[in-house]
Structure formats: structure tokens, C-alpha cells
Amino acid sequence: MKFSLAVGVLAAAATASAAAVEPRGYGHGHGDKWKHLPPVNSWKLQKSISVRALRKGAQKLQDLAFRYPEKNRLMGSNGHNDTVKFLKKELESLGGYYTVKLQPFSSLVQSNGSYALAIDGTTMESGAMEYSPSGNVSAPLVVVSNFGCDQSDYPAELAGNIALISRGTCEFGLKSALAGVAGAVGAIIYNNIPGIIQGTLGAPPRPEGDYVPTLSISQEDGLALVEQITGGATVTGSLDIATTIETFYTNNVIATTNHGKVETTLALGAHTDSVAAGPGINDDGSGTIGILEVAKQLAKYKVKNAVTFGFWSGEEEGLLGSTYWVEHLSPTELANIRAYLNFDMIASPNYIHAIYDGDGSAFNETGPAGSAEIEHFFEKYFSSNGENFTATAFDGRSDYLAFIENGIPAGGTFTGAEQIKTPEEEAMFGGTAGEATDPNYHGAGDTVDNLNFDAFELHAKGIAAAVAKYATSFESLPPKDLEKRGLAAPLGRSRMRRRKGLKPLQ
Numbered sequence: 064m065k066f067s068l069a070v071g072v073l074a075a076a077a078t079a080s081a082a083a084v085e086p087r088g089y090g091h092g093h094g095d096k097w098k099h100l101p102p103v104n105s106w107k108l109q110k111s112i113s114v115r116a117l118r119k120g121a122q123k124l125q126d127l128a129f130r131y132p133e134k135n136r137l138m139g140s141n142g143h144n145d146t147v148k149f150l151k152k153e154l155e156s157l158g159g160y161y162t163v164k165l166q167p168f169s170s171l172v173q174s175n176g177s178y179a180l181a182i183d184g185t186t187m188e189s190g191a192m193e194y195s196p197s198g199n200v201s202a203p204l205v206v207v208s209n210f211g212c213d214q215s216d217y218p219a220e221l222a223g224n225i226a227l228i229s230r231g232t233c234e235f236g237l238k239s240a241l242a243g244v245a246g247a248v249g250a251i252i253y254n255n256i257p258g259i260i261q262g263t264l265g266a267p268p269r270p271e272g273d274y275v276p277t278l279s280i281s282q283e284d285g286l287a288l289v290e291q292i293t294g295g296a297t298v299t300g301s302l303d304i305a306t307t308i309e310t311f312y313t314n315n316v317i318a319t320t321n322h323g324k325v326e327t328t329l330a331l332g333a334h335t336d337s338v339a340a341g342p343g344i345n346d347d348g349s350g351t352i353g354i355l356e357v358a359k360q361l362a363k364y365k366v367k368n369a370v371t372f373g374f375w376s377g378e379e380e381g382l383l384g385s386t387y388w389v390e391h392l393s394p395t396e397l398a399n400i401r402a403y404l405n406f407d408m409i410a411s412p413n414y415i416h417a418i419y420d421g422d423g424s425a426f427n428e429t430g431p432a433g434s435a436e437i438e439h440f441f442e443k444y445f446s447s448n449g450e451n452f453t454a455t456a457f458d459g460r461s462d463y464l465a466f467i468e469n470g471i472p473a474g475g476t477f478t479g480a481e482q483i484k485t486p487e488e489e490a491m492f493g494g495t496a497g498e499a500t501d502p503n504y505h506g507a508g509d510t511v512d513n514l515n516f517d518a519f520e521l522h523a524k525g526i527a528a529a530v531a532k533y534a535t536s537f538e539s540l541p542p543k544d545l546e547k548r549g550l551a552a553p554l555g556r557s558r559m560r561r562r563k564g565l566k567p568l569q
């Protein structure tokens with residue numbers, strides 16, 4: 064589960080890389096090989112999921128993290144790379160039941176940084192612009208006309224000086240690049256609404272040119288500076304920015320059954336990476352092992368619909384892996400995905416049994432047609448196990464986002480992250496009100512010892528139940544909403560970023 068407000072390590076647009084996953088090997092005459100298997104049965108598949116196997120899998124992921132001094136499974140780290148190798152090996156050891164692919168991609172990530180602004184020697188409060196290059200420059204400020212979206216807005220006297228630009232109309236990154244083309248040594252973008260904004264220039268490169276060291280200030284400060292400068296004063300700005308921007312290379316692991324109807328593929332996923340602070344065994348070792356165990360047990364059965372398991376990398380850096388996979392599907396492959404199920408944290412120590420609010424009844428954010436039915440399926444699952452359930456917002460904090468943005472119905476379950484358990488939830492699920500549902504969320508304590516195995520077992524069996532159901536039939540879902548799949552106007556990147564809780568681009 065990604066942090067809701069991007070702080071510290073910040074996301075990057077995944078950059079294209081060769082060797083995307085090839086189309087599936089269907090039509091290769093594999094069909095007969097699976098004919099002798101019994102049809103998948105919900106009760107049997109659920110029963111085959113054992114706490115012992117879940118514990119062993121979670122322990123394995125922790126061991127992979129603890130083999131290295133960083134003790135984590137951060138995207139690009141040894142612990143994460145070993146996780147990818149482990150998953151591939153496990154999935155390949157199932158007698159060819161799945162076609163297993165690594166999908167490489169790379170991404171620029173700004174690790175950390177510091178920034179400071181002084182005006183005529185006095186510190187002024189400022190905000191970071193992600194992907195600003197480092198620099199320590201001191202020069203007079205020159206006011207840029209309009210919103211600085213056109214090269215002609217940048218006056219000749221800007222050469223060697225610092226551009227003072229209003230926010231608005233176009234991307235921050237365009238403003239920084241055009242300032243650079245005009246010869247500026249730095250740029251300050253002032254807000255067009257009250258307050259300071261922390262934004263992003265967007266991952267370089269840009270066609271217009273290189274960024275210059277850039278940061279932001281409030282509208283109030285910006286307008287005051289404009290007034291001084293247009294009144295004839297010389298105002299000197301000092302930008303001191305230090306950032307580290309690195310390219311990370313990583314892999315998704317994708318496993319698809321070699322039989323079953325591809326036109327109605329069930330996709331499900333969990334993320335394989337952790338944050339830097341800990342090994343990420345609940346977040347999302349639990350989802351990873353939950354779907355892995357179901358994948359392993361499913362291999363004993365015949366399915367009617369193809370099933371694709373997505374083990375996503377880079378979730379914590381901004382849903383990178385799942386977004387990359389969805390964006391690199393052909394229109395046909397995208398249209399073939401009938402539904403997507405996401406499992407991100409299913410063994411929280413102070414758990415709730417939460418289901419993504421596909422019908423919008425709790426959070427007024429409805430998923431694509433079919434999401435409500437998936438939610439109702441999980442509601443019945445918990446009820447029939449004698450358990451209470453609650454809803455969790457469909458707010459784009461995990462890997463289902465790219466799916467729902469493409470009109471694919473989605474759902475899944477979740478046992479809680481940093482949110483504090485309410486007294487009502489304590490009555491419904493036990494545990495302790497007033498404490499986080501996972502006090503170790505994004506911390507060093509996110510270890511096997513702190514998992515709740517009752518929740519883990521129940522949710523992992525829920526995955527099995529859903530896979531058995533939808534691998535057999537999608538008749539309980541309304542017809543595919545193909546209009547949205549690549550045909551509808553795509554979400555603007557700015558709205559997409561807001562949904563993800565990422566910094567604005569403009």
C-alpha cells in the first residue's frame with residue numbers, strides 16, 4: 064500500500080524498456096494437456112490453502128530481505144531482486160501450468176534532497192520541485208510574462224539570471240525547460256492560489272531542453288516580488304538545491320495459465336516491493352504469498368477462463384509496475400481482461416476485514432461496472448464465514464488504479480494500514496481501538512512475527528474462492544464495458560496524479 068501523500072521517496076513515470084511481455088502462448092495446442100485435471104472447485108481450492116504454507120512463504124520473503132544489510136525489498140535492491148527470482152522459480156515449478164514472464168522496466172527515482180531559497184540574503188519559505196537538478200546559484204530575478212508557457216514569454220535579459228514565473232496553464236516542467244532555453248540559471252515558480260505547492264517537473268528528459276534548478280514559493284511572496292521588480296528594484300535570489308536522481312531497473316513477474324478462455328481472463332495481483340524502512344511482510348508480502356499460494360494450488364485444476372497473476376514491482380514508488388503492464392497491453396489484450404482483483408496487505412496485526420468499495424455505497428467512488436458485484440461476492444464470503452466486513456475506499460492507493468482507469472471491474476480485500484481502528488471496528492473485528500490497524504506499516508517491524516495469521520488465512524482463502532468462481536464463470540458480472548477500454552478519453556495526467564496522491568505536474 065502506497066503512502067497516501069507522496070513524501071520522501073517520490074514516484075517517477077515508468078520509462079519504456081524493450082522486451083515487454085509477449086502475447087500469451089495460446090493457440091499452441093496446449094489445451095489437451097490440462098483436460099485430465101478436475102474442474103476447479105471453490106471448497107477444495109480454499110481448503111488447500113494452509114497457514115503453514117502462508118507462514119513459510121512469508122518467512123521466505125523475510126529471509127530474502129534479511130540476507131542483506133538493508134533488510135528490505137525496496138525496488139532495485141538485492142532483497143527485491145531475490146523476491147522476483149523466487150517467485151519466477153516457484154511459478155515455473157508447476158509443470159508448465161503457467162507461462163511465466165519477467166517484464167523489465169526502468170524508472171527514474173528521486174531519492175531525497177534538500178532545497179533552500181534566500182531573497183537578498185533573507186531565507187524565504189519554498190517548496191521542492193521534484194526532478195529539479197542540483198545547483199547553488201545566486202542572481203537577480205527576472206519576471207517572466209504571462210504563464211511562461213511560450214518561449215516568447217521569456218525576455219532576453221533573463222540570460223544568466225533567475226526566472227520568476229507564475230504557476231498555471233502548462234506543466235511546471237515546461238516552464239523550467241523554457242527558462243533554461245532562455246539562458247536562465249534557475250527558476251522560481253510562484254503559486255496561483257494561496258500557499259506553497261510541492262510539485263514535480265516530471266521525469267526528464269523534455270524535448271524543449273534541460274531543466275534548471277527550480278523551486279516554488281507562495282502566491283503571496285511571488286506577487287510581492289513581482290511588484291518590487293516591476294517597480295524597478297533589483298532583487299537577488301539564491302537557490303541552493305541538492306538532489307539525487309537515479310534510474311532503477313526492475314521486473315514485474317507475470318504468470319498466465321496455459322489454458323482457459325483468454326477473451327475472459329481473470330487478472331489478479333499483489334506488489335512485490337517494500338519501502339526502504341523494513342522487509343514489507345504484511346505490505347505486501349502477505350498479498351504476494353496469498354496469490355502465490357493460490358496460483359500453486361490452482362495448478363491442480365482445470366479452468367474455464369484464463370487466469371493471469373501479476374506480481375508488481377514499484378508499487379511503493381507510485382504504482383509503477385501495474386501501470387506499466389496495463390499501459391503496454393495491446394487493445395485486444397486489455398479488452399480480454401474481464402476483471403482484476405488486488406490484494407495489498409491481508410495480514411494486518413490489528414486487522415479489519417475490508418473490501419474495496421466497488422459499489423460506492425460507503426465512499427461514493429464507484430468502480431467500473433462489475434466492481435459492485437465483486438464487492439458483493441466478497442461480502443458473501445465473509446458472511447458465510449461468520450465474519451463482519453467493512454468497506455475500504457476505491458481511492459487509487461494501490462495497483463488496481465490502472466485497471467479501473469481502463470474500465471476494468473476490480474475488487475479485492477484489505478486488512479488495514481496506518482488508519483486507526485475505531486471503537487465500532489473493535490466491536491466488529493476485535494483487536495484494539497485507538498491503535499493503527501497495522502502499527503508496523505512502512506516500518507522495520509513489518510515482519511512475520513507481527514502478522515495476524517487468522518486474517519491471513521481468511522483472506523487468502525477468500526482469494527481462492529474468488530479465483531475458483533471467476534476462473535469458472537463471469538456470468539454474475541454485467542457485460543464488459545468496452546467503451547472505456549482505450550477508447551474513452553484517457554484521464555489527464557494531472558487528475559491521474561491527484562488520484563494517486565502524487566505531486567501535481569502543473
Ligand SMILES: *[C@@H]1O[C@H](CO)[C@@H](O)[C@H](O)[C@H]1NC(C)=O
Nearest residue numbers: 139140141144311312313314
Ligand atoms: C536488481 O536487478 C536490476 C534489474 O536486473 C539491476 O539493474 C540491479 O542492479 C539489481 N540490484 C542489485 C542491488 O544488484
Ligand SMILES: *[C@@H]1O[C@H](CO)[C@@H](O)[C@H](O)[C@H]1NC(C)=O
Nearest residue numbers: 174175176177305306307339
Ligand atoms: C540521500 O540518502 C542517502 C542514503 O539513502 C544518503 O547517504 C545521502 O546523504 C542523502 N543525500 C541527501 C542530499 O540528503
Ligand SMILES: *[C@@H]1O[C@H](CO)[C@@H](O)[C@H](O)[C@H]1NC(C)=O
Nearest residue numbers: 199200201301302303304305
Ligand atoms: C551555496 O553557496 C553559498 C554561498 O553562495 C554557501 O554559503 C553554501 O554553503 C553553498 N551550499 C552548498 C551546499 O555548497
Ligand SMILES: *[C@@H]1O[C@H](CO)[C@@H](O)[C@H](O)[C@H]1NC(C)=O
Nearest residue numbers: 422423424425426427428429
Ligand atoms: C457523490 O459524488 C458525486 C460526483 O462524483 C456527487 O455529485 C455527489 O454529490 C456525491 N454524493 C455524496 C453523498 O457525497
Ligand SMILES: *[C@@H]1O[C@H](CO)[C@@H](O)[C@H](O)[C@H]1NC(C)=O
Nearest residue numbers: 449450451487490491492493
Ligand atoms: C460482528 O459485529 C458485531 C457488532 O457490530 C458484534 O457484536 C459481533 O460479535 C461481530 N461478529 C464477529 C464474528 O466478530
Ligand SMILES: [Zn+2]
Nearest residue numbers: 064346347407
Ligand atoms: Zn502495499
